[in-house]
Each structure stands twice: as C-alpha cells, then as structure tokens.
Amino acid sequence: MHTTLSTILPEVLTSVVNFSNKSAVVYSNVTDFDIDPITLKKNGKKEFIYNQKNTNETVPLVPKNPTFYNNPLYTSYDWSDLNNLTKIVNYNYVNNFFSIGGEIQSTKTYKRDVSTDELKLISSTDYTYSVLKYYTRPENYVFNINKSPFSPYPPLAGYLLSSYYTATTNPAYNKNSDSNSMQFIYYGGKSVLSKTVLKTVTNKEYDIAENVTSNAVTNYFYDNLQHCYLTRTETLNSKNELIKSKLYYPADLLSAGIQQPIEMQKLIDKNIIDEPIKTETYLNTVKTSESNTKYEESTSTGMVLQPKEIHVTKGITNTYPFSDQNKKITYTLYDSDLTNGKGNVLEIKKPNGVYSSTIWGYNKAQPIAQIENITYNSIPSSLITNAQTASNTGTESDLLSALTALRNDPALSSAMITTYTYKPLVGISTITDPNGITIYNEYDSANRLVYVKDNNKNIIKSFCYNFQGQIADCGITISPYTYTYMNKEKKVTFIKNNCASGSIGTSVTYTVPLGKYTSNISQAAADAQAQNEIDLNGQNNANSLGTCTFSNTQLTVYFYKNNCTTGKYGSRVAYTVAAGKYTSTNSQANADSQAQAEANTNGQANANSVGTCDTYRSVAKSGTFTRNNCPDGSGTSVIYTVPAGKYTSNVSQANADSQAQGDVATNGQAYANINGICTE
Numbered sequence: 001m002h003t004t005l006s007t008i009l010p011e012v013l014t015s016v017v018n019f020s021n022k023s024a025v026v027y028s029n030v031t032d033f034d035i036d037p038i039t040l041k042k043n044g045k046k047e048f049i050y051n052q053k054n055t056n057e058t059v060p061l062v063p064k065n066p067t068f069y070n071n072p073l074y075t076s077y078d079w080s081d082l083n084n085l086t087k088i089v090n091y092n093y094v095n096n097f098f099s100i101g102g103e104i105q106s107t108k109t110y111k112r113d114v115s116t117d118e119l120k121l122i123s124s125t126d127y128t129y130s131v132l133k134y135y136t137r138p139e140n141y142v143f144n145i146n147k148s149p150f151s152p153y154p155p156l157a158g159y160l161l162s163s164y165y166t167a168t169t170n171p172a173y174n175k176n177s178d179s180n181s182m183q184f185i186y187y188g189g190k191s192v193l194s195k196t197v198l199k200t201v202t203n204k205e206y207d208i209a210e211n212v213t214s215n216a217v218t219n220y221f222y223d224n225l226q227h228c229y230l231t232r233t234e235t236l237n238s239k240n241e242l243i244k245s246k247l248y249y250p251a252d253l254l255s256a257g258i259q260q261p262i263e264m265q266k267l268i269d270k271n272i273i274d275e276p277i278k279t280e281t282y283l284n285t286v287k288t289s290e291s292n293t294k295y296e297e298s299t300s301t302g303m304v305l306q307p308k309e310i311h312v313t314k315g316i317t318n319t320y321p322f323s324d325q326n327k328k329i330t331y332t333l334y335d336s337d338l339t340n341g342k343g344n345v346l347e348i349k350k351p352n353g354v355y356s357s358t359i360w361g362y363n364k365a366q367p368i369a370q371i372e373n374i375t376y377n378s379i380p381s382s383l384i385t386n387a388q389t390a391s392n393t394g395t396e397s398d399l400l401s402a403l404t405a406l407r408n409d410p411a412l413s414s415a416m417i418t419t420y421t422y423k424p425l426v427g428i429s430t431i432t433d434p435n436g437i438t439i440y441n442e443y444d445s446a447n448r449l450v451y452v453k454d455n456n457k458n459i460i461k462s463f464c465y466n467f468q469g470q471i472a473d474c475g476i477t478i479s480p481y482t483y484t485y486m487n488k489e490k491k492v493t494f495i496k497n498n499c500a501s502g503s504i505g506t507s508v509t510y511t512v513p514l515g516k517y518t519s520n521i522s523q524a525a526a527d528a529q530a531q532n533e534i535d536l537n538g539q540n541n542a543n544s545l546g547t548c549t550f551s552n553t554q555l556t557v558y559f560y561k562n563n564c565t566t567g568k569y570g571s572r573v574a575y576t577v578a579a580g581k582y583t584s585t586n587s588q589a590n591a592d593s594q595a596q597a598e599a600n601t602n603g604q605a606n607a608n609s610v611g612t613c614d615t616y617r618s619v620a621k622s623g624t625f626t627r628n629n630c631p632d633g634s635g636t637s638v639i640y641t642v643p644a645g646k647y648t649s650n651v652s653q654a655n656a657d658s659q660a661q662g663d664v665a666t667n668g669q670a671y672a673n674i675n676g677i678c679t680e
Helices: 079-084 250-256 261-269 381-393 396-408 523-545 588-610 653-675
Strands: 002-008 015-019 022-026 029-035 042-050 074-078 104-113 118-144 181-206 212-221 232-236 242-248 278-283 286-296 306-314 327-334 345-349 355-361 366-372 416-423 427-432 438-443 449-453 459-465 490-495 507-512 548-551 555-560 572-577 621-626 637-642
Touching: 042 118, 250 261, 261 286, 355 381, 366 381, 366 396, 381 396, 396 416, 396 427, 490 523, 507 523, 548 588, 555 588, 572 588, 621 653, 637 653
Parallel strands: 002 459
Antiparallel strands: 002 029, 015 022, 029 042, 042 104, 074 181, 104 118, 118 181, 181 212, 212 232, 232 242, 242 278, 278 286, 286 306, 306 327, 327 345, 345 355, 355 366, 366 416, 416 427, 427 438, 438 449, 449 459, 490 507, 555 572, 621 637
C-alpha cells in the first residue's frame, strides 16, 4: 500500500488577500511527503515554491508641497461637519492594488537513501518568467493629505491656500488660524496591462551525492506580440543538442497565406485564436517532424468549424498540402447537438483503420465509455440512451448497471470497452478496463482522494492530509499482507494470422499494465496472471485490430531512350520497382498494379535521362536450343531470338552485335527449358 501525506508549511504565510471582504490564505511553500503507512518512514518528498505576489500598478507618492488647481480639482469640507458629506471613501491604495501571482518558481524531488534513511535530492526544476508589456493606461487617485486637520505637513499641506480666499468672492484667509478645513487631492498615476509568461525551465538530475548529472534548459519565446502566445521553445540537453519547436496559430498562418485561409479567418472571427494549428520540431537546424490540424465545416462536424484531421510527417516533408499518406487521426463524427453536446468528439479513425468511439454522460460533460474497434453508429442507440440517462438522473449503481449491459451486449462482442463513473465536480469514482476489472476511487468530506481500491475493493493506495505538526493518521489499520505483489508491465507482440493467402498480417502489441494483477503469494504469481491474460487475448486482439497487406513483386520494364538526334540510336534502360515497395489491403493484383503504374509513369523519363545516344545498333541474332531439363525422354528444340536494335554501341557495329550474341548465349538455354516440350 502507498500513502501520501501533503503538508503545507504555515510559517511561509506572508499575505492575506481580500476577495469580496473575505480573506484567502496564500502560501509560497508546499511540501508533499510520501510516507510508508506501516513503518511511518518518509520514502520521499516533493517541494513546491511559488511566487506569492505580482503587481503591475504604479502608484504615485503623496507630494508634501502639492500644487493646487482651480475648483473642482480640489474640494474642502469642514472637518467638524462630516455628517453633511454625501460619501466618505477610504483610499488605502497600497492594499487596493495588491494582486496575486502564484506562478511556480521551483520544485525539488527527494528520495530516501535506504542505506542512511536520509532524503536525497534526485531532481529539481526551476522556472523563470518575463512580462510581455503591451499597454499602459493612466489612473486617477484621490486621497486626503492628512488624517486630521490638526496634523498637517509643513508648511501648507492640510490647509487651503490663501490664494483661494483672496478671490473677490471669498473673505480674507489666515492660514495660521484655519483648523477646520481638509483637502482632497486628485493625483495621476498609471496602470500597466501586461501578461506574465514562462521564460525558462531548467531540469536537473542528481546522483547519490547530490551532484548534478544532467542539466537541460528550455527557453520559451513569444515572437508575435500581436497575440503574445508561445511561438518557440528551445531545449539544450546534456548532449549539447538543441531541440527546437515552432508553433503556429490561426493569425500566423493567415498572415503567411500558406494554408486554409478561409478556415483560419473563421477561427479568428470566432476568437478561437490560442490553440496552435501547426507545430514543427528541429534537432539543431534540421527539421525532424511536423504536425498540422486540418479544420472543416461539414455534416460530420455538425456544420460547425472543428478539427477534422491531424497530419504528421517525419523529416523535412511538409504536411501541407494535406494528403492521406500523412493523415494520422481523423475526427469522423462530432455531436451535432451543440447546445448540450458541446461539440464533443464521438468517433475517431486511427491510421490502421481502427475506429474509436466515445459515449458522453453527465449531461455530456464527461466520457463514460471508450469503445475501440467499432463505429459510433454501430452501437445500439438504446445502450447509449440508457447509459446517458443513468448518468444524468440516476445513481452510480444505475449507471454501473447500464454500463455492464453495454459491455455485455452481443453487438459489441468484438470491441474493447473501458467505462468510467464520476463523483460530479470531484473526480473519477470507478474505471473498468476491457477485461471487466474495476478500480474504485473514494473521497473524503472535503472531496479529497483518500482510497484507491482494487476489483475486490481491497485498499491498494491511501492518501492522508494534515498540516505540519499534526499526527499522520489515516484512520485505518493496515495489514502488511493486504497487498504484497503487483504484476510487472508485460508486452507481447502478435502477428495477425487470419489473412488470406498471399497477404501478410501486421504486428499488434498486447500490453498488460503495471499493477493490474496482485498476489499475496509471490511476484511470479502476479506476473502469471498477466501472462494468462496475454495468452487468452493476445492473438485474438491482433486478429481483430491488425490489418492484412499484400506486397508487390519485383517488376522490371525496359525502355529505349527516344529523344536522340537523327542518326543516333537510344540505348535500352531497365526500370525496376523493388519488391515490397507498394502494399494493398485489397489484393496482390492491386499491389502489383501500383508498381506497374510507377513504371508506366517514370520509366520513359528515366530512360531519356540516363540512357545514351549511340551510333550503332545490333542486328537480329538467334540460336537454336534443345530443352535439357526433362525428367524422362528428350525435349524439343526452340529458337531464341534477339530482335534488331535491342543493343546499341558508340564503339562499332561489331560491339553492338556482340552484345546481342551474348544475350543469345546467356539466355537461350533457359528460354528453351521454359518454352520447350518434353517428349517420351
């Protein structure tokens, strides 16, 4: 069993932020301990350090000798008659302009050294940030110079200027005797509207002596200040290799005018601008891959602009113009109920032609079933409706019953089904895998995960929460034999073996994940359960998910160079398509036809490019050969002929003719053994 203890250090509290007259406690350090529930030893810990404060406000200092302007930029009141004021506001701007940061500054991971029982640093991650400043706006501030008219700043602050009272409409003024008036001053400042973004991430790993063994630094760039989204990352790893990625957003692709201008403009019009459409990766300066999303507005997308295909290429090849060869994922069906369906993806098609369908429940907010190897419209509609209704209005027991009925329906016998239930607004409550094995999650009254239980509802993980100094008590008694061994991850590759003659099945890997099976007997017993599942399901899974392919046989076609000048003869050039270059899931003939199509398309051009224009061409040559491979009796004679002009030469007529004669000598007997007849 595994127990996690999360500890928040109270001594790091430095600020209390006001939200609608209610305070939120802000911490800059949080430590998460991994504690063995039996020995109570700390197996490890992870420290999180956060920025606590971030403000972009610039507030002016109060001037001790302010310059006053004509009414209404200042107003005076008799301090003793405050009941006549219509409103009194406390402008305590130092607190008012406090704002929360909260960005992660660093994490440190420690693991227990079993030889010393000390926690040793094994890895760390440090983060730095920068501010993308793009707008500064003026702000007006108002404050009273004094807290009381009896405590003025010398010499004038706190009193009205005599110039105000010397006006013809006012009586003479003696500043030394005025103790009734206070001043409220308007003063200009500024507020900076900006965006804090990640600048660098530094990952380090350490040895047992806590010396750095690897150091990788990733830099983040925001090159387009029109949208201020991440446009590049560059990581220098411990091998001194620079790994780069470039991200392109709708506005970038539209301004470049290189792909989907109509779709990109629609995304911008709908303010869908923060998701990268295209991503490129590089190793040093060499492009290694590219990923691109094709958008479409069609019946399958519910007549709403949605991602339709994901295209991926390796090396320097571009993904646009889009082609089926580079298509990795196709979103074949969306929920057309945009009001309640939220544009959820109902069905995708993978590169191997396998479909994956999703049923959405809890008012279409959460996936409740993931079904492999079947189209969405092939799922009986009553099964979908029953599961969705149970998730919307029923109990968890109702939903589990509906999902069990879906799993056991004959129409889905060839599908692999994973189902989920949830505690609304909290988290996943159950996960049932394609083999019907269920994992249960249980939460406490504060909606925190406390137990993870196996298919038999035995506790396999527990989580305890307390502040530093409190006793770590999960409130349960744990037997050291409740859970002992879990299977190791096991992968076995099977080849689809139910293909038609002449075709070859693809390979499919069947995986049993770590910890799916447990045993309190031995590690071998847990692993044996995993192997048993593979033995039962592996080949059937390959036969279900794999594909059958036919490969073309080698094809050689001869072409004569036909672009020589008058009096010259083009040489003969062989164009060969290697075996296995083309495949087909339909038939051998289809695979061979692809090879023939390539030869027809490229053969003549290749001959014209690499062939020679010669002065001499061979005359016809022939020879008579007798079949000599008959098992009994003798074979008939066959004439093998090399037609005139098959060979050319720039040396002499004799040289061209000798090539033809050599052809007769080399191939004549083999020709007779194939075409001659055996006689008794």
